Amino acid sequence: MKPVPAQNEDEIVVITHEDVDRAHDRVRVSEARAQRGFSSRARLLWLLVGPGVLVMLGENDGPSMLSYAATGAKFGIGFFLPFVALTFCMAIVVQEMTVRLGAATHRGHAELIFDRFGPFWGWFSMIDLTIGNFLTLITEFIAVRAGLGFFGVPPWISILIALIVLYSALMSHRYWTWERITLAAAAFNLIFIPVALMTHPSWHSVSHAFITWQPLPGFNKDTLLILLADIGATVTPWMLFFQQSATVDKGMTTKDIRFGRIDTVLGAALATAAAIATILATAPLFAHRMTADNFQAAEFAQALQPIIGRFGASLFALGMVEAGIVAAITISTSSAYAFGEVTHKPHSLNLPMGEGKPFYAVLTLCAVAAAAIVLIPGLPLVYVVLIVNVVAVLAMPPALVFLFMLVNDKEIMGDLVSPLWANILSAGVVFILTAAGILFGISIIAPNIFTALGGK
Amino acid sequence: MMRKDEVHAAPADQSWVLNSLEHDQLARAKKHPIPRRHLKGPELLVLWALRIYLLFMMAVVAYQVWLAAH
Numbered sequence: 136m137k138p139v140p141a142q143n144e145d146e147i148v149v150i151t152h153e154d155v156d157r158a159h160d161r162v163r164v165s166e167a168r169a170q171r172g173f174s175s176r177a178r179l180l181w182l183l184v185g186p187g188v189l190v191m192l193g194e195n196d197g198p199s200m201l202s203y204a205a206t207g208a209k210f211g212i213g214f215f216l217p218f219v220a221l222t223f224c225m226a227i228v229v230q231e232m233t234v235r236l237g238a239a240t241h242r243g244h245a246e247l248i249f250d251r252f253g254p255f256w257g258w259f260s261m262i263d264l265t266i267g268n269f270l271t272l273i274t275e276f277i278a279v280r281a282g283l284g285f286f287g288v289p290p291w292i293s294i295l296i297a298l299i300v301l302y303s304a305l306m307s308h309r310y311w312t313w314e315r316i317t318l319a320a321a322a323f324n325l326i327f328i329p330v331a332l333m334t335h336p337s338w339h340s341v342s343h344a345f346i347t348w349q350p351l352p353g354f355n356k357d358t359l360l361i362l363l364a365d366i367g368a369t370v371t372p373w374m375l376f377f378q379q380s381a382t383v384d385k386g387m388t389t390k391d392i393r394f395g396r397i398d399t400v401l402g403a404a405l406a407t408a409a410a411i412a413t414i415l416a417t418a419p420l421f422a423h424r425m426t427a428d429n430f431q432a433a434e435f436a437q438a439l440q441p442i443i444g445r446f447g448a449s450l451f452a453l454g455m456v457e458a459g460i461v462a463a464i465t466i467s468t469s470s471a472y473a474f475g476e477v478t479h480k481p482h483s484l485n486l487p488m489g490e491g492k493p494f495y496a497v498l499t500l501c502a503v504a505a506a507a508i509v510l511i512p513g514l515p516l517v518y519v520v521l522i523v524n525v526v527a528v529l530a531m532p533p534a535l536v537f538l539f540m541l542v543n544d545k546e547i548m549g550d551l552v553s554p555l556w557a558n559i560l561s562a563g564v565v566f567i568l569t570a571a572g573i574l575f576g577i578s579i580i581a582p583n584i585f586t587a588l589g590g591k
Numbered sequence: 592m593m594r595k596d597e598v599h600a601a602p603a604d605q606s607w608v609l610n611s612l613e614h615d616q617l618a619r620a621k622k623h624p625i626p627r628r629h630l631k632g633p634e635l636l637v638l639w640a641l642r643i644y645l646l647f648m649m650a651v652v653a654y655q656v657w658l659a660a661h
Binding site: 157256 | 605607608609611612613615616617618619620621622624625626627628630634637638641642644645647648649651652654655656658659
């Protein structure tokens with residue numbers, strides 16, 4: 136896809152604010168690319184990094200960090216450390232395809248599904264995304280409420296703080312500024328690393344777990360639920376929609392795909408480090424035989440306080456708040472992008488408020504409605520968190536098949552269709568996710584089957 | 592008539608924007624839908640199978656929620 140040649144001198148072409156802002160970003164990329172040397176390569180990486188890191192750290196959200204915390208508390212250091220690293224490898228395989236799709240077509244994921252497969256399949260896909268995103272958004276505000284609850288902040292003030300941060304990121308009406316603000320906030324996801332170090336983990340046990348994948352957990356319903364929750368903590372449908380739309384909004388082209396891949400791998404590496412740190416941080420609860428079945432963020436922080444002190448526990452609670460807020464920003468943005476794409480309304484973070492009213496209205500409405508639900512007294516918040524990750528895993532295979540078909544569509548992808556090895560890997564991911572979902576279904580319908588198979 | 596999200600740029604500015612962006616990156620270009628693709632039998636089969644799988648599993652999740660609530 137080649138740039139349009141310059142127009143005649145006297146011809147007036149109508150362009151939008153969105154085009155002008157995106158052109159500014161592209162000029163900076165072109166200037167950095169034209170130069171040689173390490174510093175210009177580093178600058179190019181700085182300019183092009185964003186959607187991949189945001190999607191991966193965004194997916195280290197409230198329910199994900201709670202799943203990792205529950206994993207550490209329930210199973211300690213063992214099988215789940217390499218397993219979580221493996222799930223992030225699956226996420227890289229999947230998300231790399233969205234970078235190629237976005238860069239090659241300059242269209243969002245929802246838009247491509249509607250255009251290529253028609254509204255019948257498009258609406259199915261949108262319903263999956265809308266329900267999944269809304270449920271996940273609720274859990275993000277649960278995490279914020281629980282995290283700030285550790286410091287004695289009342290729920291309604293916690294929710295208000297989260298909404299103010301979300302709105303502040305939007306106020307620039309510029310994709311670049313929004314991305315940098317959200318990236319800065321997402322960097323706080325790494326707060327779980329010092330918390331893990333405070334627990335003085337046994338590095339011998341950690342390396343043994345990575346090499347041998349042992350000790351193995353017992354084969355039962357609880358293990359399966361945590362397994363599913365940990366998969367759902369790394370690969371979910373909103374990630375596909377978000378990264379492709381953000382790649383398009385950022386203005387990335389086929390020349391930028393290599394940096395898009397680096398961005399995705401970098402994001403996955405950072406997110407893996409934070410996820411493993413969270414498991415290590417709560418592993419002492421397993422060693423002390425503490426039951427953490429109904430723990431929220433605040434309870435985890437309180438339970439860790441005797442081990443890592445008030446400061447460490449506060450960092451843990453703040454990490455949960457960050458996880459919730461960053462994910463609330465990215466997930467509500469993903470909903471707004473998808474809405475704009477299927478209704479053909481303007482959908483860009485480069486739009487001024489007056490021009491992008493439907494886009495910003497959907498974004499705000501999703502966030503406010505989810506936030507309001509969290510304030511309902513007596514809601515079983517912990518259960519909602521667990522179920523949301525399970526629903527994410529179940530909704531993933533249909534979403535992946537759409538992605539698989541689009542990324543192998545020669546008419547829109549040209550030479551950028553997936554190579555055979557990428558197709559084999561993505562088919563493997565679909566198989567693993569479908570099998571995990573079916574096992575979960577069997578565990579509910581016939582719970583005694585695991586005992587019959589030799590489980591606990 | 593000019594829409595409020597549109598900017599009338601001077602020719603020099605136009606060429607700067609148009610040279611910086613690929614043709615289909617322009618906001619106006621995105622208003623044109625990409626042509627529909629004809630789905631083949633096996634593709635439809637997979638899509639329907641996964642749709643049924645999802646609906647069935649959602650019923651299982653609803654049953655799990657009902658069990659937990661009682």
